[in-house]
Amino acid sequence: MARVxxxxxxxxxxxxxxxxxxxxxxxxxxxxxxxxxxxxxxxETQSGVYNLAYSLLGNHEEAQDATQEIYVRVWRALPGFxxxxxxxxxxxxxxxxxxxxxxxxxxxxxxxxxxxxxxERLESSEANPADVAIQNDRNRTLWAAVxxxxxxxxTVIHLFYQQQLTYDEMAEVLAMPLGTIKAQLNRxxxxxxxxxxxxxxxxRDAV
Amino acid sequence: MQCDQVQPRLSEYIAxxxxxxxxxxxxxxxxxxxxxxxxxxxxxxxxxxxxxEEALWSYxxxxxxxxxxADVMRxxxxxxxxxxxxxxxxxxxxxxxxGAFLLALLVAVASIPPHMLPMVPGQEIGGTVASWSEQVNxxxxxxxxxxxxxxxxxxxxxxxxxxxxxxxxxxxxxWSSDEVSAMESRLSAAASRLWNSARRAQ
Numbered sequence: 001m002a003r004v005x006x007x008x009x010x011x012x013x014x015x016x017x018x019x020x021x022x023x024x025x026x027x028x029x030x031x032x033x034x035x036x037x038x039x040x041x042x043x044e045t046q047s048g049v050y051n052l053a054y055s056l057l058g059n060h061e062e063a064q065d066a067t068q069e070i071y072v073r074v075w076r077a078l079p080g081f082x083x084x085x086x087x088x089x090x091x092x093x094x095x096x097x098x099x100x101x102x103x104x105x106x107x108x109x110x111x112x113x114x115x116x117x118x119x120e121r122l123e124s125s126e127a128n129p130a131d132v133a134i135q136n137d138r139n140r141t142l143w144a145a146v147x148x149x150x151x152x153x154x155t156v157i158h159l160f161y162q163q164q165l166t167y168d169e170m171a172e173v174l175a176m177p178l179g180t181i182k183a184q185l186n187r188x189x190x191x192x193x194x195x196x197x198x199x200x201x202x203x204r205d206a207v
Numbered sequence: 208m209q210c211d212q213v214q215p216r217l218s219e220y221i222a223x224x225x226x227x228x229x230x231x232x233x234x235x236x237x238x239x240x241x242x243x244x245x246x247x248x249x250x251x252x253x254x255x256x257x258x259x260e261e262a263l264w265s266y267x268x269x270x271x272x273x274x275x276x277a278d279v280m281r282x283x284x285x286x287x288x289x290x291x292x293x294x295x296x297x298x299x300x301x302x303x304x305x306g307a308f309l310l311a312l313l314v315a316v317a318s319i320p321p322h323m324l325p326m327v328p329g330q331e332i333g334g335t336v337a338s339w340s341e342q343v344n345x346x347x348x349x350x351x352x353x354x355x356x357x358x359x360x361x362x363x364x365x366x367x368x369x370x371x372x373x374x375x376x377x378x379x380x381x382w383s384s385d386e387v388s389a390m391e392s393r394l395s396a397a398a399s400r401l402w403n404s405a406r407r408a409q
Contacts, residue, residue: 038283043276050271064272068282075283139267146266160222161263182219182233189218189263193255196262 021086030078038078042071045088048163049095055158056099057106058147066102070095085172092163092173096155103151145195153188160185208235208242213249221256225264311368 021027023044029037049070053063073094081090146157159165159173170181216234223232243250272278 035280035284039276039280042279046275046279047268047271050275051268054269060272064275064278067271067275068279071279072283138262142262142266157263157266161266162268179233185222186215186218189222189256189259192263193259197255197258 021083023087024083027078027081027083027087030075031081038075041087045091046071048088049091051162052092052095052155052158053099055146055162056103056151056154062102062106066099069102070098073098086169089165089169089172092159092165093175096159096173100151100155141196145192148195149188149191152184153191156181156184157188157192208238210242210246210249213239213242213246214252217249217253218256218260221253221260225260307371308368311364311371314364314367 023041026037026041026044030041046067050063050067053066053070054060057063057066070091074091077094081087146154149157155174156170159170165173167178167181170176171178174181176184213234216239219232220234220236220239243253
């Protein structure tokens with residue numbers, strides 16, 4: 001099982017003052033209208049935002065449009081950003097709200113525009129074609145299972161496992177108590193176990 | 208620890224074990240592990256959750272489109288400059304004429320003699336119904352001392368305001384030097400016609 005060390009959660013409560021943010025210098029320049037600095041911020045953070053949008057919307061075109069819209073909002077709001085949280089925390093808060101709103105707006109249409117080109121877009125860590133095929137199959141199953149979860153569970157799974165946020169950071173992004181975050185993650189994992197483990201066990205028993 | 212206490216905390220325990228993290232946990236790790244060693248049902252549940260945890264730690268990301276940063280910046284550029292900070296990035300040839308225009312307008316208004324202002328019914332000042340000019344004077348009196356020159360001041364201020372306004376509109380519009388020259392020719396021709404008409408009338 002992969003072991004991932006997360007950055008320690010911030011000791012300071014939200015709003016208690018400036019936090020240590022590796023993007024702080026760029027953010028300060030952005031706040032004064034420096035487009036070049038903002039372009040670097042976008043380049044640094046776009047993967048997480050796009051992945052969140054793709055995860056919640058399941059469609060390339062929608063995810064791309066949502067990502068652009070999110071950064072336009074961020075650019076507009078940057079002069080008011082006072083560095084009380086990390087930029088990424090603030091960015092993900094805007095991204096989550098924006099994607100969930102868009103998802104609600106598209107409620108009926110989202111299933112119709114579901115993107116089946118997911119395998120071409122998934123990042124692969126395997127070099128051997130046979131291993132790539134196995135990994136693709138596993139990835140497709142995992143994505144399908146996560147996509148079947150309610151939006152709030154998809155969001156916590158994405159933030160915890162893909163963006164590797166801490167519980168504290170997630171609580172800040174989602175403006176929820178720590179206990180609620182843990183409870184949602186717990187329910188999401190159990191739901192995924194129901195979907196994924198039985199099929200996997202049948203395969204193992206057959207072998 | 209009983210099964211109903213262990214199971215709600217099992218996935219958090221397994222996730223923390225996988226990520227090598229501790230602290231702030233809602234479970235007692237030692238008690239939970241003792242229970243797992245004794246309880247086959249909870250061990251089976253732990254196995255299911257470990258399988259999911261392992262799959263999720265390799266949860267694949269999608270590669271964003273190569274043009275995403277450029278697309279974002281193109282869209283953001285339509286919003287540039289940020290509204291709240293617009294004044295900081297305005298070039299001098301916008302804010303200098305704009306400032307001059309506002310100053311000239313203020314001087315022009317302040318130098319209008321009160322008797323030239325239209326008399327319209329207004330609100331009460333000091334218990335009596337005041338005319339519009341009296342109401343204006345309440346605000347303009349402190350300004351009128353230095354510029355109380357009557358009509359001459361008004362004309363000078365109006366010329367200044369017009370010049371500044373023209374400068375402002377030229378700065379805001381994106382005219383080429385040829386277009387500016389053509390506009391100057393038209394304006395001087397119009398001024399000559401006005402001057403000739405005035406002389407003939409005399």
